[in-house]
Amino acid sequence: MIEITHTHEDGTLVDGTDKGDGTAPILKTHGFRWFPSIKQWGIRNSRDQAARRLAINAAAEALRAAGHEVTVEIDDTPRDNATVRADKHERLEERRTGLAAKGQRLTAESAALHARSNAMVEHIPMGQPVLPGRRGQAHRNLLNRSIDTAIKGSQVARQAEAIPDRIAGSHRAEARRERPDVIKRRVDRMEAEVRGIDRRLARLAPGPSVVREQYEGDRATLLTRIEGDKELLEQARQEGQFGQYSRDNVHKHDLVRIRGQWRQVVRANAKTVSVTTGYSWTDKYGWEEVKGLRCAHVEDAEQATAETATD
Template identity: 40%
Template sequence: MLTITHTPTEGTIIDGTSKGDGTAPILKTAGWKWGRSITAWYIPHSRDRAPHLARIEHTAAALRAAGYDVETDIDITLRDGTDAHHDRNERLTDRAAALAAKAERKATAADAAHARHDHACAALPEGGEPIKVGHHSERRHRRALDRAHTTARAAIEADAAARSAAESARIAARSTDHRYTPAVIHRRIERQSAELRSIERHLTKYRAAGHTAETSNHMHQLELNKAELERDIEYWTAVRAEQDATDGPKLYSRADLCPGCFVNCSGTWHKVIRVNAKSVTVATAYSWTDRLPYDKIADARAEDAHTPIRPGQ
């Protein structure tokens, strides 16, 4: 018996599978992944999210068609936003630590690979002496060259692996801080609010047509997604309010800037022509102007182009 379960803390997983039982191709096709740490198949990014009912039902139907007995146990409740995001931050911290350890191992392996290459090069005749064909040293010389070439390739590959691991560790280390920057939170709230409005429009149409969550699976999914978005918007709005109310990081606003000052966006400075409700109009090198949203402004200077302007001050 295979059991597909969904809980807020564990996400969507399937129990009862075993290696070589034939379920892997079906689950891979349906978008499931194998979790080595949990030794089970799971739907990615399903923890503390609304269950993806259509994918679950599609997977169950495909498995039943292949001759497997499948049951489902779906918990549609959502945890409090603070608890959900706290746990996610802990997972991100653990992942960053694991990637940092991996990067250190890869760097050590790269150093060892270079040491082996140096040792192999030391065995070559000095001065780049050519191979003496027919001489008793020919075979030894060719073996030494082969070792030097092999260790050189291994060192290059080890360097690439170390750089890749170091970059992954660097990105993971700043992922949590990045998620909580005011600009990122602002854009997230804007995006989620737009998604919520779209869902509400669709639900209004379904209700007008006489559908309910009990009669329409799609409407049921929309209501679950709506509850998830409302929870997340409430959480992130509270985070932004706390940032604005304390000495935490803040966004630039209309009150901070004025025509004639300078703003920095993506490393480029622009002169402000007009200050609007949600953006500033800036001059360009051409005959037209551009608009920069406040959440894209990383820094600002007064009209003298030197005096810093701090948001909220």
């Protein structure tokens, strides 16, 4: 009995396969991959995504045609954003911990290789010449093994030295995903995907179908993610990290700080701001990209308020 299951917590997994039972080529053909860490077949990046029903059903039919008994169980209930984010953070921390441990192992391995390299030649006096021909062959072979071992130790050391940067990069990438401007662009992209799914659903023939179930699963997942990200944006707005700049308070010729640079406003639109580039064209950014404002209107208003208070 082979069971193909899908949940948003675990993704798409296959139970009941054995090595050499003929299932591997079939599953691989339909997009499944072997996960050594859990010793199961599954679909990559299927956790917290709608089930890929077409691939799952095609794999199940192919397995049945090959003589296997197969059951399929799909639970496409999306998890809330807080749970998804916490779960993803936990997995990232586990990977970072694993990387740190790997770095320690590589450092120890490098030290051992260099020690072994030195031990090979420590009994040879400094400056001892290598005799020509067969008389010096053993000496020459020993030197070559020592050099090869030292080179391998240096290669391993470079791998260990790269791991802290990989861990730091993982932290930066995770922090970037939580930035309000990145969240806003993600929401816009997902909302566009939902509109595309709605158009495709409208073109489908009436009645149930696997394609309709696939679209509806994708749509439900996207709506859950959008709702959670909008809650994060609202929290950032209340904390003053997002949403304080718009066409209501930004005017033509004002200066706005975008990606660390002050740029002059050419046009303030409903969802974007166009700024100068120093060339004949302009750049367009979403309002979530604006991190600062130098506005003569605001400065004049603040000055007038200050003078009134003084009077």
